Amino acid sequence: MDINKQYSAQTWPDHPETATLEGKNKFVGFWLFLGGETVLFATLFATYLALKDKGPSGMEITASQLFELPLVFIMTMLLLTSSLTSVYAMFHMRSYNFRAMQAWMAVTVLLGAAFLGFEIYEFNHYVHEFGFTYGHSAFSSAFYTLVGTHGLHVAIGLGWFILLMIRNAKRGLNLYNASKFYTISLYWHFIDVVWVFIFTVVYLMGVVG
Template sequence: MAASTLTESEKRKNMPLEYSTEEGDLRIVGFWIFLAAELVLFSTLFATYLVLQSHTAGAPTAKDLFKINPVMAETIVLLVSSFTCGLGTLELRRHNTKGLIAWLVVTVILGLAFIGLEANEFYSYAVHEGAPLSSSAFLSGFFILLGTHGAHVTLGIFWVTAIIIQLAQRGITAVTARKAFMVGLYWHFLDVVWIFIFTAVYLTGLVI
């Protein structure tokens, strides 16, 4: 028992800072389990949407509503924000507090841009195109799936901002390193969900 504890802590000495304590290490594993549960949450919304997609009840359909340019703008902004967040994690590994904060600030700005584009898209559907959430099963499924993702991104913006404040106050420690790494995992996860929204909602809507 003592021998295995020793090897575990020996292993940790050669790991990045966020894994340097047993607590940090376990919390990161726990966060992966949380992300797996989030994946299941989104899968139920995807299943619902895909079943209801053809139930348009005379309201505008996917083909009527979806336009390539705004969707590509949202997609590119989110993909680039995932990249800048990844550069933040790289600066974290280099123990460069200023670099980490700078990339996280860029990530927050791109996140805000994404939310702005998405809000504009929702507004144009609901108000200009006469296709609010209540008008068909397809639109309910659409707004609930995309709204849940958008709510996650909004939460992520607040969370990254809170981590930026902590990093500015405390610098990179074992605790703030773990928090910065975890919020990065969350942000990349939202990008993964968006990739499937882009494919299963927008591209599929343009094809079928």
């Protein structure tokens, strides 16, 4: 396959992401990777649940003292919306509309960056207002490791999006990069899947007590 072969909307396959052998392999391989990621996050969630609200006796800070729902709600809406915009990007990828796909991916990146900004603000707030540093207690280490690992995934996702967009800016859509765009969108949805459990298990259940 010539990687720079040009297509038109009429010759573009219905499922460009799995049209090539490389695309098929990437697709299966990436889902396998996501299975592994699920296990990674499960261990972090399990550690968090076991150590929640625990600390050296006398200096516990509990989840219900710490968390504020409005901030978490904004972050949830940002990430959920970015999931939809990446679905739009994939719709345009399958419709062979490169510019629209790039535009929706740019919106996704902006929403993801806003999410990350709020997360940095949140951590900063906990450290400066509560003295809730990474080494403060068993609870703080478990919390920052879980939510921080998710934040790291968001940061990696943003970098991945930006690199793909820049690298393929002049190439346009073809079967060489279609599977790459599809893979990052799967990754981005997975980040949102993990966040659904973080806002439920960490924040909402933390506020409930």
